[in-house]
Amino acid sequence: MKDERQGLKGGRDLEKGERRWGRGETSGNSYPTINRHPFSAIRRQWRKVFKAVKNWLIYRLVVILIRIIRSLSRAKALKFGAGLGLLAYWTMPRQRRQTIDNLRAAFGTGNDHQIKRLSKEAFFDLGANAVDAVRLEAMSKEQVLDIVKAEGLEHLDAALEAGKGVIVVSGHIGNWELLAAYIAARGYPLNVVARELYDPRLNRILVSTRERFGTKNLTRGKDTRRIVRALKRGEIVAFLIDQDTKVDGIFVDFFGRPAHTPVGPVVLAMKTGAPLLPIAIHREEDGLHHVVVRRCIQVGTTGTRTEKIRNSTARCSRLLEEFISQHPTQWVWMHQRWKTRPKEGARET
Structure with a gap:
């Protein structure tokens, strides 16, 4: 029985050591560590690089759009914003479906044509309002009050x-x-x-x-x-x-x-x-x-x-x-x- 208990204990210690090695840790013995996912660190690094590049591109795009919007009169800028809203409506299917589903849940499903019209106008208005928000940086207090x-x-x-x-x-x-x-x-x-x-x-x-x-x-x-x-x-x-x-x-x-x-x-x-x-x-x-x-x-x-x-x-x-x-x-x-x-x-x- 004593030998069996020692055997069981040794087996548990061995399993514990294997689990440690699987995480890339060092066991109590001087055996080489084993990393079951040698490329995980590389993948994480690439994800960070990809995220940084994506954020930089988004930032540059936003800066370009800000410059375009500020170069336009307010009337033209609002039309430009509505156009951006229309572009978003057709190129962002997940958000479009979410908008339609939420409108249906809120106002009923009786008139599907009206729900879709409201969803498209919601993107229009969001684009136009976003443009007015962007223009704030170049506006005076008097212009805001006007x-x-x-x-x-x-x-x-x-x-x-x-x-x-x-x-x-x-x-x-x-x-x-x-x-x-x-x-x-x-x-x-x-x-x-x-x-x-x-x-x-x-x-x-x-x-x-x-x-x-x-x-x-x-x-x-x-x-x-x-x-x-x-x-x-x-x-x-x-x-x-x-x-x-x-x-x-x-x-x-x-x-x-x-x-x-x-x-x-x-x-x-x-x-x-x-x-x-x-x-x-x-x-x-x-x-x-x-x-x-x-x-x-x-x-x-x-x-x-x-x-x-x-x-x-x-x-x-x-x-x-x-x-x-x-x-x-x-x-x-x-x-x-x-x-x-x-x-x-x-x-x-």
């Missing part, structure tokens, strides 16, 4: 008078970059919370454009203290809450389906006492942009913490849904908004 009209600014003024700051909740509707530029151009103390772009060079271009009008850029997940300090100074902090991202969130109804929605703005409002203010922007047929400011949402004082978070997040989501329903072609339907799904029996906090 192409935007607003209603409901009295709600923003009243919220700021309370002295606790304001938490703006919005979405990827219309030209959200122009919305930030407009608020800052009017002299409001604005901070926007956003994630960094994957390419630092593109991120610098975007941040520089925002800062041109006085907007302060805060990085999601990194600048929590700066966010709180901005509210304590009585400033505006803006969030976009209509994307399925890897942040703390809960599932609330959005176009009839449960959508994972960030709870950060509501939790922040509960901690600081700052009101939640829904704002959105859309581009009209005459080319002007229209900003709409709704009344403040105050987090309720009754119910559990979870109920307060859920109810306030759901109200914000419903208001965004109303904005989108009024201007359905100006939202990013190509985004996988309902990708994350509730788990069976999962509890949310």
